[in-house]
Amino acid sequence: MTTAPERADRVVLLNPGPVNVHARVRAAIGSPDECHREPEAQELLGSVARKIAEVSGGGPDHAAVLLTGSGTAALEAVVSSVVPTDGRLLVLDNGHYGERLLRIATVHRIPADRLESGWANPLALDELDRRLAAHPEITHIAAVHHETSTGMLNPVHALGALVARHGRSLILDAISSLGSEELDVVADHVDWCVGTANKCLEGLPGISFVCAPRERFEALESVPARTFYFDLHANYRAQVVASVPQFTPALQVLRALDTALDLTLEEGVAARGRRYGARAREIREGLEKRGVELLLPPHQRSNSITNAYLSNGMTYDELHDGLKEFGYVIYATQGKSAGVFRLANMGQLTEADLVGFFAAFDTVVARHTSSHA
Template sequence: MTVPPLPAPEFGEPYLLTPGPLTTAYSVKQAMLRDWGSWDDDFRAMTRALRNRLLAMIGDGAPDYDCVPIQGSGSYCVEAMLGSFVPRDGKVLVLANGAYGLRAAQTLDYLGRAYELLNKGDYLPPRGDEVARILANDPAITHVLAIHCETSSGILNPVEEIAGATQNAGRKLLIDSMSAFGALPLDPVALNCAAFVSSANKCIEGVPGFGFVIARKDEIANAKGNSHSLALDVHAQWATMEKTGQWRFTPPTHTVAAFLHALDLHEAEGGVPARGARYTHNRDVMVQGMRDLGFETLLADRWLSPIIVTFFCPADPNFTFQGFYDAMKGRGFIIYPGKLTVVDSFRIGCIGQMDEHVMRRVVDAAREALQDMNVSSAAPPAAALEERKKLAA
């Protein structure tokens, strides 16, 4: 099914070309117009439906796993997962190639958990053979944390390779699938994944307010007493929901209602395969158009995710990111600044209520923005291309 895009000018809203929050369907917004009582049986039924429907998305592994929603942003869920499932004497191998892997390492610093950091920089994914070598050399490592899609660069990491190396070494795998679950396949049984996390306002196209932890039931049971935090204790949240059907603290009722409707739209579109196909086509149309304008992607095609794409900023002295951002926003598109450590960049998201027709308008807006700024070439600095070539070799 082709999802009708939200006509931004009519509603006075720009398209959000970001990795979430993102542009949502008007009917998702409408679902938030009713107030819900957090202790009421109707809302308990909504929470139960939310958990069951998310578990249904992982297929045959659902009986061995459970879903625990957590109030807050995606980073709350990552911290909840690390603090609940990594015992205080555990050690985590953090696989980083951007801001979110590094944020996980910073979280472990706050938690007082030991970790080893494999930092691949901005351009490259961690590979299975690297993980295997590190685990072989450090028997103290109990867990491996992988980022499914690192949105600071737009790189899609090879979780299957990482999972294989982790399982062969007898360690436990944790996955941050914040920006991938719902559009990219994730089979926790095949990956032998102890737990993974995602968020309401990503590929399922809900609104911000909560995320969720999907974990093996035995891992949840064994997590009792591990957590450093009252509010981010996955076991305590799960135990309360199992006993009463309620969230321990005030739930984001309107966000839950919106999410359930977003799940309806997700299913109507054709689920994960169809959602992923639309996002992939969005990416391909947009990337080709931007390359035709002279822009260069940070990553080689094999590592480009269908979630968000990073482009080098042009070398032309008339180009400024702020000027480009303002020109794009004036045409109805909010883009994302870069998060690279080496070169200037910007990002364009491919997810949300958008299709190829919207992405063609994005390219047209970029062309007009360059003209407004008197930028004669969108080519990046030669040093940026040389750095990419050197690191990718």
């Protein structure tokens, strides 16, 4: 009989954001009350934006616009703001978040097409090449870097080079990749990079952002606004040009993000990627040792999430609820990945966390097996 493990001394988040954060980040959320129109808050906006540009690979000619909202807020700001009235968007779709990009465009009645590869299938770059050559009316391409619905890491460098060769503009959802995966907005020809605080940057939920060359932001002046709050050009003119927020930001969350970005830069994105990669290997080896099949082949996986098939006749709810009893939170998948669960290793996870997780996993499986014997 398996001995029940002790409950973790904290809730261990194995979901793809929010994540377990550093103590310095958690302490920063308790910063004093302040007014967003004061110089200290304006300095904070500038500090966070500069660090985001640095983490993204941008230089002095890049800027970042910050939004109080989840990553989807920044995605909606970009998609609704950058495609001109005579433009057309092509969405590359190989998972749930590719589908979401198309849904955003549809809501705003932006002319859009879809190049669908199918869930857990690589992006069809050869077909994209042909499509762009045949359709000069397409002005923008939108894609997801890390498609967390399957755990697939899409080839942003090859994609960016292809889009740039055709003279089009690339919108990249880097929400689940920025801070741990290889990404350089200049070298990868990313015109609009979208990210969020609470995943691989290891901040807290509530802030998202758009990083782009300043000239791209300036050029939006000629694009009629489709929204009020998410008007990217208006937010750029306020935050970057006038150094004041357009609307009231979540200042305490920004303080936490500022600290999280300091920690990211101190560690280095490449080093964080190696740390995440080591944790991912531990998870994958532990699952495979237990006979659990993984969704993707090794060369398609990111370094921060593992999608695996449910086994032993267990449902997701049985596995989730059993693990949560011991303090470990896993994540479900969307409908098209039925029978699969997700384990993320973003954030401040330790080797002891994973040892404890697998002890709990073994206990939950053993209980299920004995109850169905």
